[in-house]
Amino acid sequence: MILSLAAWASRHLSGWMRSAGVLALTLPSLAGLRAADAAFSFDGKLIYCPEYGEKPVLEVLDIDAGKLSTVVPVLSEGSQEIQAVSTAAGKQIWLLTKDRLWLWDGSTNTAKLSGTAAAGSTFDDVACDVRTGSVLITTNNKADDLAVWPHGLLWKKEAAGPMLSVFVRRVARVEYPAFLGDGTFLFGCEGDLWHGQVEDDTDGENKPRGVLNAYRYAPLATRETYVGTPMQTGVANIAVSKGKAYVHVRRMGGSGWGDIVRLNRPPVVAKGTQFKFFFNLKEHAQIYQKALASLEILAGGEGQSFMCGSADLNQVHFTGAMLVENGQPKGRRPHYVVENDKDVEPLKAK
DSSP states (O other), X not given: OEEOTTSHHHHXXXXXXXXXXXXXXXXGGGTTSOSSOOEEOTTSSEEEEEOSSSSOOXXXXXXXXXXXXXXXXXXXXXOOOOOEEEEOSTTEEEEEOSSEEEEEETTTTXXXXXXXXXXXXXXXXXXXXXXXXXEEEEXXXXXXXXEEEOBSSSOBOOSOOBXXXXXXXXXXXXXXXXXXXXXXXXXXXXXXXXXXXXXXXXXXXXXXXXXXXXXXXXXXXXXXXXXXXXXXXXXXXXXXXXXXXXXXXXXXXXXXXEEEEEEEOOOOOOTTOOOOOOOSHHHXXXXXXXXXXXXXXXXXXXXOOOOEEOTTSSEEEEEOOOOEETTEEOXXXXXXXXXXXXXXXXXXXX
16 A cells, blocks of 8 residues: 555645545645655654754654654753654664764653764764664764664664764765665665675774675666756665665755655575675676666655655655646645555646
């Protein structure tokens, strides 16, 4: 079943509208929120979206009840706005501020400080592998722009403290990580979709660290150059299900157009199996061909997407482009919750 979160506010905030397995809902209060940030609750019934502003604020969508509410998480005094969110176990959600990682309990509105940024570094995005509880963080650290909160994946550490560094070599900035449920994750790099894994690179002589092993999975960037406004698009957000990778591709280097697409995800890496690399051109070409042959364009992706996937890999949420007829907006921006990778038919102006 597909839930499209677009007619809701205009109907009641008005309850659900079901048609041919499509649920349409509109959430006008999400219009000013961050483009890349949203997360399901562990049970898949709620979606959390951070608000812009100086204080930590979340918009919370109850999918079944059709209700939108606002909550102000109680963090330490002087905490900045929430930059990113990610699913955690139980009633908890990972919250990322400029330089702190929090584990927030929505049932009690209490938060535990789990980690802090290294000196001279700030945080950007966060993704949790709910299978192990490990948290991967992208940072603006020029040396290593990945860090891991080591609960189960590489190391175990209970006290709050600096993130442990992940060494990244020969690739530009790592963005929009999304775990696949097998310890590996997808991420964006220079507009393309990559598949990778963090491994322990620690020995008895060196301080603990991880290392990123990864390869480009699908070349999704539409790179070009000419005398004019850039039209190129690339990966701007990622969510995953059991069978698909959902990607928001959006204009690189500016606001504007884009698409919501999905394609087959990499095969599951079995527990105890070594992460596989591809070393020659033919192997890489075959990976690209298989991935791109499965590509579907689901909806327009201008502006914000609020893309996120549920912990059980059964649901993916995203917004589509605003409906336009004769150059004028027709209704509000549609939202979709896709269950079990069912067919998506974008809403049409009537």
